[in-house]
Every structure is written in structure tokens, then in C-alpha cells.
Amino acid sequence: MLDLHCHILPGVDDGASSLGESVRMLHAAAKAGITEIVCTPHCRDPYFDFDAMWDAFEALRSHSPIPLRMGFEVNIRKLRELGLEWVECLKFQDSNTFLLELSTHAGKRDFEDYEREIYELQCKGCDVIIAHPERYRAIQEDIEIAERLVKMGCKLQASADFIKGGRFGKERKPAQRLFDASLYSYLASDAHCVEHYAVFAKAWAKYAPMLREG
Template sequence: MRDIHCHILPGVDDGAADLDESLAMLEAAKRAGVTRIVCTPHCRDPYFDYDKMWDAFELLRDNADGFPLQMGFEVNHRKLVELGIDAAEHLHFDGTNEFLLELSTHADAYAFREYENTIYDLQCRGYQVIIAHP
């Protein structure tokens, strides 16, 4: 079973505070039957620091005793618009075409039209869009 949305990286967002907590989360996931994890830190303010997040991924991977971890991001729509659609190239699940997109829970009809356009644009670029918290 693959967990595709996990805030397990140490010290980068509102998930695990440190490596010890990350490793405890990893052990809990194993006990629950998870066999692979996509690490998906927030790509939104105030958390987003691309290099720090990749460093945290490498730290966790190096301490995970070979457990299959993959890097990705939970990309907030507003942040994607700010960064530009070309940033998707660096934010999808590493090694796949999967893209985890977070939408606002307070969206109006106009926002949904904007979301549809963004999703269409991502799909045209070859991404399989996964909506976080539908």
C-alpha cells in the first residue's frame, strides 16, 4: 500500500518536527501496512523552501533503513500560480507524472473555473493530477 500524501519530512512544515518524529511516523506507517511513502511537504507559504525540503528528504531516506520513499510536494494552487506553471516540472512526484494539487476549501465559482484551467494545463503537460483533500 502506497501513502501518497504524507507530511513525514523532519522540520519543514506542520508535519514531523524532527527526525525522531519522522522515524516514529515511519514505524507507525509500517505497522499499518504501508509499503511505500511519497513524502509531500507543503508547497505553500509560510513553509515552502525547496532546497530545505529536499535536504530533509535525503536525511530521512538515509535513516529509513531502505524503506521505499519518494519525494513529491502538496502544491497549493495559489503558490503554483505564483511560481508559474513551469514550476510543476520540479514539484511533481519524483520519477512519475503524478502531481498533488491542493485547492482552497473556501473557493467560489470563479476559483473553480481557475482550478479547472490549471488542471487542464497540467494534464496537457502530461501530469496525472491528484487533488489533495477533495
Template sequence: MRDEHCHIIWGVDDGSDSFDMTREMVKAALSAGIDEIVCTPHMRWSDFDKRVVQERFARLSSAVPSIKWTLGYEVYYKRLLEIGIEHAPEFTIGDTNMILLEFNSGAVVSDDWQRVFYKLQSTYGLDITLAHPERYATVLENFDIVYQFADMGIRMQVSAGDLYRGMFDKGAKCAKRLIKEGLCDAIVSDAHCPEHYEDFARAVKKWG
């Protein structure tokens, strides 16, 4: 089983805070039946250090050869615009042309998203995957924007934990609708701690 979004590399974002915690996350992932993991640390804050990420990824993948490891990034939309979208190809998933983008959870989708996404696709040849659309205020207010994403060929992930936020939670309802309408291309753990793999295993069993 493949998990294409997690924060298992220690000390580089708001996910694992130590190598010991990473080891516990690995155990939880293996227990959930995961044998392929795409690491997607946040490329969001100004202290992001790609060299450190790469070094720790190399250590992790070497320590656990039973898992197929791939390094990618969860690229914050506004941060990408700050550094320049010409740098986008530096943050693709492994040796693919896929890039994982996120807007700010609970906030609106930027008005210029169509222009920027089109440039990433047409100028840089990137395939865009959008993280957790069920968290964005714009989507919760107007689900039709999801169809606009799909019409542009944007892949969409649903974070497993969002499916279990409660029966009346808008984000949970949105996540389930994305799956029901065939707009979810991947259910992901978005794991920041070992417990998140339990939600992932449950979600894949029910909806995967």
C-alpha cells in the first residue's frame, strides 16, 4: 500500500520532532500495511533547509529498506510565489514532474490560482497535485471550484484524518463528497504522528 503524503522526516517541519518519533511512525506505517511512502515535508517557512531534508531522507531510507521511499515536498502556494515559480521544478516528487501544492488550511484559495497553475503546467511541464482541498474555505463555500481543479487536470488528495472529524464537520462532509464524486485521486495519511496511520488504514479499508 502506498502513502503519498506524510511528515515523517524528523525536525524539518511540524511533523516528527525526533528520530525516535520517526521510528515509531515507521512502525505504525508498517502495521497499517504500508510498503511505499512518499515523504512530503512542508516547503513553507523561511527556515526550510532542503539540504537537511535530503540528508535525513537518505538516512531514513537507508535504515528501513523494507519500505520503498520517495522524497517530495508539500509546497505552500504563497511561499512558492515568494521565491519565484521558476523554482517549482526543484520541488517535484522524486524523479517525476509532479508537484504537491497546498493553500493555507481554513483560508481561501488565492484568486490567481488558475493563472499560476496554468503557467506551472504549460511553462514548466508540471503535473499538479493539490493537498487536502476539503480544508479550504473557498471549497467549503463553493464546491464547484473543485470541478474547476479537475477540469485543469489537477489531482486531489484527501487527508484520512479529515474523514473522521465528526458527522457534522464541514471538512469531513467535503472529504466524503470528494470521494463519492470520484474527485479524490488519493487518500493519504498526511501523518504528523504515529496515530495518524490508524486513520489512514481505516480510511483506505472503507473508501480506498
């Protein structure tokens, strides 16, 4: 079982604060049935330090009981600031997969711009995954926006905390609608601490059969 979105690297963002906590998270992930992890620290202010994040990855990999790969959760505003020349550096390790975070409070018109930017990523060979669409206000208000993203080739990733209401307390119903419409391809822990892996295990047991194939 792959976990493709988590904040497990020590001391680089708002996830694990130390190597010891990271190792405890690894063991919690293994207990939850996870057999491979893509580490995805935030590529957004105030956290992004590319070299420090890679150093943290190398430090953690030597302590891991399960295979790790490096990746990033790339905020679209930060990507605009960095420029498309950074795309190759921000893909998942040994992959064309690109995990993209959109703006929580974006409206429908913002998503028109996002679609153009996603198309640019796809033209650069990226397989774009949209992180936690259940958090985005525009999708909460209009599921057709999520349907358009899927039609243009994106895959959608649910963050497991939606079963407890989510980060902002309003994600459970939007996530259920997206699952009911068979729009999610991935369910990830989005873990920031040990306890989040128990939440992931609970969500996986119920919702894994509802993920899209392919």
C-alpha cells in the first residue's frame, strides 16, 4: 500500500519535528499497512528549503523499515514564484508524478487559470495529482470543477483526515460527494504526526474500494 502524501521528514515543515518523531511515524505507517511512502514536504512559504528537505530525506531513509521516495507537495502560488524550470526538481523521485496543492479559498474563476497552468505541467510530461480537493471552496460548492479536472487527466487525492471533518472542519461531506461520484484515485495519510496513521487506517478500510481504477 502506497502513501503518496505525508509530512514525515524531520524538522522541515509543519510535520514531524524531529528524527525521533519521524521514526515513530514510520512504524505507525507500517502498522497501518503502508508498504511504501513518498515523502512530500511543503513546497510553499515559509517552509520550502530544497536542500534541507533532501538532507532530511537522506537522514530518515537510513532509519526506515519500509521503502521511501522523495517528493513535494507543491503549492501553485509557490510554483508561479519559482517558475516552470523547477518542475523537474519537484516531481516524485524516479517518476513524472507531480503533487499539486491549490488555494483553499479560490473561486471558480481561479480554477480557469489553474486549468491552464495544469495543462502547462502536462505539456512538460507531468502526471498531475491534485491534493485534497475536498478542502477547496470552489469544489465544495460545485463538484463539476472536480469533474473537469479529472476529464483533463488529473487524478484526485483525498486526505484521510476528512473522516474527522478535515483540517478546516468542513471536508467530510465534500469528500463523500467526490467518493460517491468515483472521482478519487488516491487516498493518502497527509500525516503530520503519529496519530494520523490510525486515522488513515480507518479511512482506508472504508473508502479504498471506492477509488478509481487506473
